Amino acid sequence: MAVKTYIEAIRDGMRDEMRKDERVIVLGEDVGVKGGVFKATEGLHKEFGEMRVIDTPLAESGIVGVAIGAAINGLRPIAEIQFQDFIMPAVDQIISEAAKIRYRSNNDFGVPMVVRAPFGGGVHGALYHSQSMEAMFCHIPGLKVVVPSTPHDAKGLLRSAIRDPDPVLYFEHKRAYRLIKGEVPEDEYTEPLGRAAVRRSGDDIAIFSYGLMVHFCLEAAEALSRDGFECEVVDLRSLRPLDRQAIVDAAKKCGKVLVVQEANLAVSVASEVAAIVAEECFEYLDAPVRRLGGPEVPAVPFSPPLEEFYMVNPAKVEHALRELAAY
Amino acid sequence: MAVKTYIEAIRDGMRDEMRKDERVIVLGEDVGVKGGVFKATEGLHKEFGEMRVIDTPLAESGIVGVAIGAAINGLRPIAEIQFQDFIMPAVDQIISEAAKIRYRSNNDFGVPMVVRAPFGGGVHGALYHSQSMEAMFCHIPGLKVVVPSTPHDAKGLLRSAIRDPDPVLYFEHKRAYRLIKGEVPEDEYTEPLGRAAVRRSGDDIAIFSYGLMVHFCLEAAEALSRDGFECEVVDLRSLRPLDRQAIVDAAKKCGKVLVVQEANLAVSVASEVAAIVAEECFEYLDAPVRRLGGPEVPAVPFSPPLEEFYMVNPAKVEHALRELAAY
């Protein structure tokens, strides 16, 4: 199997689907000739032309609103938001429109659209090129939210997202783009939306995470393993819907739970995972459910000491695990 | 003390502060001559004139963005969003700008602004005049989110919100406007932001709720009281920040917890409350933390049978309490 970077897998996923299905188009800022600011769409403009790879005006509500209309009229648009931080002007089109169109039309209309956006910190991007803003979308019925952590999943989940009949927000960790490499099958495999994946099994502590943080969790889990504590690492992958069964199974098996995310904790994905565990695993818990995430400040600051202080890293995960283990 | 409706208390709060502080202005759609679609600003245009009570163009991002600029240049704007459902186009100005301005300027600038918006269902308002969209804002550091449940708090919390140096989202339950009446002191009292209020004390089950739901919880609590179960009813009031201490105290005291909200549950305020309890009250819990809220559908549907099915009501609260009591 070929080894690819995370961003190559995303690019391949788009290219393959565009070759296979001419209804698939890509639109966004700088996605054409430039191939995107991260090069995720590199080569697509050349291969598929400007009818299917569209450099839009600088207007995010416009990008998503146009994608919705195009999806309703038979296309399969992939809208790229240059940075997830800049999805905010499109929130009305995503939450008031895309998420509600099937429901409000009593299943007469659907919006088969993917919105791709790079998120996450640790790249000196400061407040507006580092955010992890998935939580607000995970609250919204009608949306699906996906965050791959490996090149294999990046391609397999993107295929499923493009083929899905409903709007899918596909969030890519920008630091993983070139940092994370892995084997990607040549064949036309898919990964299902809505399912978590167990990355490491153990029965002492269940760790739930997603995106780049999964790799930090695996690193920390290895460190504890040397002292005989075996952690189960569950990659949530799908943040809406959450894989309730996978969460409950791992939590019950281990009796201790740590949820790890890059975003700040209040009213977040970690809150929901902790609430599910508290509701459904009460009699199996041997310790309080623990959450590790960013501090309650607006976003990742720029200066290196500040950014380092903000970011979750393997050492912080290990520290939290040792506390739980000692409980 | 005079008995006022919830909406009268809000109107009085604005009028009093405008009389006291000429920096306070009101802006929004139809807030002028018409006095707002719910009449919340009735009489203000006549008393304070169109320089301070401004009918804006139909543009929510504009309303909030202008309020931010005016606040930065010394005013104390109260921006009215006609329905909370229509706050979505303003999310970028609220989350990317207002919430981050103090932090990003290292305390050089602040945004003393209040954004008022009516929320909530049960008024045949259907998908876009019934939503409870507080959760997404409660995730955001830099914002404060307040939801009063009584006329007394409506006025006292609004005063504090207007005087607060940071942006406050003040969400009013539209069904409470004329339904909820109560005594309101004549004097210039305030209620602090960030503090919950215990509405009923008991030590069997702790109920956490906010807005109109608090009244449903009190009703259900009375029903259980007849059978000897005493519930503590905690009105959260401030959804960001949450009053962690008040939550932990009540949960530890009762050992059983029910969180009630009108919004759907996934990644919501109820998730955060449950997560806090699971983290901090582990050794005190006698039952799983239970959450009651709207179903996981995009919003409240219009037709009466559908709306009734969707809405939380006292009977549903009572049912959940009896299940917990029986655990």
Added chain:
Amino acid sequence: MAVAKPKPDARQDSKVDPDLLRTMYRHMVRARVLDERMWVLNRQGRAPFVISCQGHEAAQVGMAMALRPGYDWLAPYYRDLAVTLVIGMTPRDHLLAVLARAADPNSGARQMPAHYGCRRLNIITGGSPVATQVLHAAGAALASKVRGEDAVALTSLGEGSTSEGDFHEGLNFAAVHRLPVICVVENNGYAISVPWEKQGAIKDVAQRAQGYGMPGVIVDGTDVVACYHAAVEAVARGRRGEGPTLIEAKVARLTPHSSDDDDRVYRSREEVADNKAHDCVARFRLELEESGVLAPGDAAEIRAEAMREVDRALEEAEASPLPSPESALLHVYAEDV
């Protein structure tokens, strides 16, 4: 790109077939009769919410008749009752919505009435947030263009809604990509209580077109034939691949904003009376009778026919069941069945 004033001779130089004129009149009357009936139901407490097309019928019928139903796309707004009737929806469809019945084809009674949608007729489902549909029309037009079809997309909104960012982003996108979009602004002078002077510092909404590089056309929205001609021209332009057109139809809102509004606090009774005196339906009837297109008695018969249709539709709607409570859980995602 100068704003095109309606040619005074517009009526003369436009040979419109008498049958077409009669059809236009029939559509206008049908919409008016249905709209009036909804208000009756509201006053009787049988319909919680009504929002009206009264005063907009000429503009709506004129524009809609320039389209190919089921081929062209529409992203209308809540006043466009007459538009939906011309394209193929029925009084029954809308009374099902007004009475919140399960069979409402717009939304299964999930949305308030006047939130139109019908896949079969390419009428894109609309929500309540204003101006968002302008982008949906641009997207639908883009899709048609990508497939090499010559379908156009007509979207409409009120003048107040042109203050929203989505209006700007939608028209700009349509212009840059030369998309076959016809954006109809039904300018009735008010956004609920807020007059046009507080929405824009320009005399005519059509002027906004100049910021996008598309024609901005002004028509008398109480003149159905003028509206029809303006739309026919815009549609032809779109089909030829020459891009979008903004049409401002100057209309009058003959009712309060909706059944929840009381307009006495913000507009004078004189103004309201004056509007009623220039009712587009009455005006068209007079013209048709003067020109002999309608014989004596025709108008009365057309109205009676509309009444009968609405009566029947109401009976059927009332006999139709409400949705079952649990059905509230359906259709969040495609797999929910």
Added chain:
Amino acid sequence: MAVAKPKPDARQDSKVDPDLLRTMYRHMVRARVLDERMWVLNRQGRAPFVISCQGHEAAQVGMAMALRPGYDWLAPYYRDLAVTLVIGMTPRDHLLAVLARAADPNSGARQMPAHYGCRRLNIITGGSPVATQVLHAAGAALASKVRGEDAVALTSLGEGSTSEGDFHEGLNFAAVHRLPVICVVENNGYAISVPWEKQGAIKDVAQRAQGYGMPGVIVDGTDVVACYHAAVEAVARGRRGEGPTLIEAKVARLTPHSSDDDDRVYRSREEVADNKAHDCVARFRLELEESGVLAPGDAAEIRAEAMREVDRALEEAEASPLPSPESALLHVYAEDV
């Protein structure tokens, strides 16, 4: 409201005091020297990010010099290095930001460089999302008006950013309320890689003004004196309470979009070379030397002086400490101290 072409005799009929011309030139050189130094630091790996004002200096200096520093309000964007220097910020201030030092007055090194802000000088803190600042300028102007002051608010953005809804909502609000807003669009023809033709179907950005009912003025943004005159006129208009003005300054982006961009994939080297050949700083120097405003040697001395200032500023910035890690928790709310 026709677009006002710059009068050919603009230079003649404008008696500009030679000292003022020299000051303008000094500001332009100072900004250019500082900007160039930032790129050096970037290539040396000492500055992770640089975004440039090179090619925009004439527009920025001309516009900013029409304002009263500390009285008028500014909501600039990331290219406005020269604007901030004219208003009173210093090379030291910005090098502290580039080197991410705690003493950075813009943000305490919390934001990327070029996110300007200074309460003392009424320079409103800017974030990264484009066009949001247009509304902040409108709000600041509203507040001044409410208090009866005659301060104006100048906001600037790139031509691509005029596609955003906030641009529309901001200018429309300012026009309706006749607010003293000067909106400067620095049109360098590109939004990162996207050319103007893909942002708007109009020749000039200034045309957008017509949709709002305000003057749309086009100036040669490489002509500092023309920009100054355009701004002086717009500021006077604002102070007189006559409302906002949109000024389009046609400039050239002499660098890639930022230190993260490679513009070779989307623009020809010829184009870049041609832009450099019309460098506004070199052009102004020539004019001033021809007209004798600068004596031989003056220009060299002005540049040397700027170099010395930047050298000193860099030394000071490098000697200045980074923020402490825990300080990341401060100033989320006013009570955090």
